[in-house]
Amino acid sequence: MATKNMEAAATTMDIYRKALNFNVIGRYDPKIKQLLFHT
Amino acid sequence: MLQFIGFGVQVELRDGKLIQGKIAKATSKGLTLNDVKFGDGGTSQAFKVRASRLKDLKVLTVPPSKKEFEAHKQ
Amino acid sequence: MSLPLRPALENITSVDRVLEDLLVRFIINCPPEDLASVERELFHFEEASWFYIDFVRIINPTLRALKIKSFAQNIIRLCPLVWKWDIKADEALQKFSKYKRSIPVRGAAIFNENLSKILLVKGTESDSWSFPRGKISKDEDDVACCIREVKEEIGFDITDHIDENQFIERNIQGKNYKIFLVSGVPENFSFKPLVRNEIDKIEWRDFKKMSKTIFKSTSKYYLVNSMIRPLSMWLRRQKQIKGDDQLKLYAEEQLKLLLGLTKDEQVDPGRDLLNM
Ligand SMILES: [Mg+2]
16 A cells, blocks of 8 residues: 555654653653763 | 741731731731732732731641642652 | 653643653553554553543642543644544544443542551452442442442441542443542441452551552552552642641641730630639
């Protein structure tokens, strides 16, 4: 089917997920934020 | 007297008026209240009242700093 | 997820920031099979919405209440990628609630006056300790069911202790559980089941002790373990309120003394005697 679309959507979701995780977890512990930043 | 600062109170005057506010100063002579609300709906930043004019007093709220203290005590 | 709650969520005034937090905790980090169907995803939405209600509202009551429908809509607004289904969210939610058609169960988490102990029961057929509880009867509302079942199982009437707004709700394996939070029950009451063939044992448990050992393999609990965190939070809040009430009374006493508002008899009960 529209595999290319699905793949694109999955990648976008993945990027969004990482970004959101980074932001939210960073609120709890600034140190984690640094750690995530370097990963 | 420092221990009373920040408490929210409602005082009843001898003439029947009800006034709410936060304690800024409390001595045996009287009270100074901030963020005052009068029975008739009027408000004021500050209000002083002599002890001799007071008929009754009720504590309504506890200052936020005291709340935090309780919370962190676990 | 076990991120510590208090620092980040306590002072948040923006619902969106909270929702982002919940997205991270409950939805976007799920393994793909957990979100493989509409129902499965809605179970996670539901959990997230209960987390919102249980934790966030207790810590920060200024945040507005969100029922599951608006909760879901807001989540999807924030993160549209999360909802990949063709069906609309509120339609899906309707189907979802129909799916939860098995008879709801109501019960009570009963605490003593000190807020240190909880009363649990053990049935005649199972070795697990849990809240006194039971199924809703015909034409009965949640509170009435709770009061009736608790009375049947431990012989105590919690009508004067129950608050219809204080409860913890969970869906477990298709059954809807609502456990009302009740305190101030006297420890030395002689608890007896009115239905003898259902309840085998009734016991007070030290709450702190229990929460420490509840996830060890030797202990056998049902429902209590899945609700232990909101229970702890509620207890802490109740103690705080109790503390505040005591503080208010104390401050009032002291202020009255300071300002000379106390009546003579109260100040000096022996005065009359001395005056004679
Ligand atoms: Mg029963």
